[in-house]
Amino acid sequence: MNIVDLSVQVGPLNFRNPILLASGTVGYGNEMSEFLDLNKIGGIVTKSLSLKPRKGNPPQRIVETPSGMLNAIGLANVGVEVFLKEKIPFLKKYDVPLICNIAASTIEEYVECTKILTEEEAISAFEINVSCPNVKEGGLQFGNDISAVGKITEKVKSVTRKPVIVKLSPNVSYISEFAKIVKQEGGDAISAINTLVGTAFDINTRKPKIKNVTGGLSGPAIKPVALAKVLEIKQKVDIPIIGIGGIMNWKDIIEFMIAGSSAIQIGTLNFINPAAPIEMLQSLESYCMKNKIEKISQLTGSYQI
Amino acid sequence: MLVIEALVDKVIELDNQIFLLKIHCPEIANSIKPGQFLNVRVSENIYPLLRRPFSICNVEGDYFYLMFNVFGEGTKILASKKYGDSIDILGPLGNGFNYIGDYDTAVIVAGGLGAAPFPYLIKKIEKGKNIISFIGGKTYREVITHEMKNISIATDDGSLGFKGNVVELLNEHLELLKKNKIKIFACGPNSMLRALKEFCLINNFECEVSTESAMACGFGICQGCPIESTKNQDKYLLVCKDGPVFNVRDIII
Known part of the structure; x- marks a missing residue:
């Protein structure tokens, strides 16, 4: 029996522990399952799905930067139909909450995707991606527009009874303003943050190192920014937060929870050590025992400022 | 894995x-x-x-x-x-070379560090098959012959062996290549693989190439290493999972 209760609640959602795997870093689960037992994970967020399959951006899509990486994948994905037909059956074999991330080019497309996916009972919740920096239409065009974020939240909520989490962009002056409108329009939680817009040049050719010119920066380089954004939302808006941004070890998870996260997502680390999420569970438990914390959820927003 | x-x-x-x-x-x-x-x-x-x-x-x-x-x-x-x-x-x-098959001569084509996968391939190719190696580099400094067999060399500047690129060198040996039932195994920069693909299509040679790409995970989740497919242009192949070795006819280099 576990002495420490690692389970957490994010709005109406219950997770057996605070560790979720972030969209775009876990595919549709099958590759990751070779490295870890998905049944032990708090939850899985799928690669962004769009109504129709997307080919994604041409290479080069990825480049490493100091303590981070830039990516411009361009939401390459199989589309809603193939996902339901070919990818969900594998995920159904596991007892793990499945959150579908949806990315779209128009408000109508968000609604259409949600309508189709909400019928699938294996899906526990939706994460609405209004913050992909790497596509021409949609993405940050929505992520930077408060009224668009509000409208997407409202419209998506109107076609599903399942919890709706909105994944916000850090590339704005006040992320809490966006969190406020999500709450106002009935959104259940916030995922923060998506990647930061960045670029890198080759000094010999003077060309950008990725074909899309700019990409999304992730990895430990962005952790302090992510923590500040989580804190800002926590201090200004009463809405559950899933913290994301450069988590590399169990201490980072504790830090994100102290700053205000109810749960967290692991992203870039999955590329480097796909078994890491499981390895961290034991350490989280030890930390709680040492600090006489019965329920890990007590850490959420426990900052001493 | x-x-x-x-x-x-x-x-x-x-x-x-x-x-x-x-x-x-x-x-x-x-x-x-x-x-x-x-x-x-x-x-x-x-x-x-x-x-x-x-x-x-x-x-x-x-x-x-x-x-x-x-x-x-x-x-x-x-x-x-x-x-x-x-x-x-x-x-x-990833997927390795299909070196077991109906050919009598393995033709290794390597450019620069593209020599890396061949010592093991050469060791594994069954006895009885011939192995010949064509190795290219910009200058003699980039030519890597480590554990290669029956070597011919090409350098862009002519500082070692044939002056020109390695595909031009293959062309010099075209008669010999055509006399045998060959299969080409290649690895090197994209410019070399592109020229080699054209050479193989013209001469109807079997050819597998090992490709290279920036990537993060190596097992299919980051989607960072796309390569254009000749069969389905609506979808990229991934170098890490679908490759890194491809039949040269299946990819657009």
Whole structure:
């Protein structure tokens, strides 16, 4: 029996522990399952799905930067139909909450995707991606527009009874303003943050190192920014937060929870050590025992400022 | 496919700043195939952050070899590894060469560090088949002949062997190539692979190429290593999972 209760609640959602795997870093689960037992994970967020399959951006899509990486994948994905037909059956074999991330080019497309996916009972919740920096239409065009974020939240909520989490962009002056409108329009939680817009040049050719010119920066380089954004939302808006941004070890998870996260997502680390999420569970438990914390959820927003 | 802590046996410096890293790891050595690769975490630190992909260079008992040159931070750290250091390996990854088959002569074509996967392939090609190697480099400094067989060399500047690129050198030997039932195995820069593809299409030669790409994970989740497919242009193939070895006719280089 576990002495420490690692389970957490994010709005109406219950997770057996605070560790979720972030969209775009876990595919549709099958590759990751070779490295870890998905049944032990708090939850899985799928690669962004769009109504129709997307080919994604041409290479080069990825480049490493100091303590981070830039990516411009361009939401390459199989589309809603193939996902339901070919990818969900594998995920159904596991007892793990499945959150579908949806990315779209128009408000109508968000609604259409949600309508189709909400019928699938294996899906526990939706994460609405209004913050992909790497596509021409949609993405940050929505992520930077408060009224668009509000409208997407409202419209998506109107076609599903399942919890709706909105994944916000850090590339704005006040992320809490966006969190406020999500709450106002009935959104259940916030995922923060998506990647930061960045670029890198080759000094010999003077060309950008990725074909899309700019990409999304992730990895430990962005952790302090992510923590500040989580804190800002926590201090200004009463809405559950899933913290994301450069988590590399169990201490980072504790830090994100102290700053205000109810749960967290692991992203870039999955590329480097796909078994890491499981390895961290034991350490989280030890930390709680040492600090006489019965329920890990007590850490959420426990900052001493 | 596994993540494993292996032990470094030694780092061997060949000529021209090319290094071989010898690693003790029975799990990998006993399961990896020529043309597959490994994604290596060079340090525990967060800089460099990502793993580095290397093709398997050779296998000897419970040991395997990786070949590299010092290019950036990651390879600088690799070159400084010593006996007993531990090293974090993810693999074996991708699909290797289809070297078992109906041909009598294996033609190895390597450009620069593209020589890396061939010592193991040459070792595995069944006895009775001929092996000939065509090796190219910009200058003599980039020519790597380590454990190759029946070697012909081309350099762009003519500082060693034939003056010109390695595909032009193949063309010089066209009569000989046509006399045999050959299969070409190639690895090198994209410009070389592109020219080689054209050469193979014109002459109707079987050819498999090992491709290279920037990538983060190496096992299909980051989607960072797309390569254009000739069969379905609505969808990219992934170098890590669908490759890195492809039939040259299946990809647009």
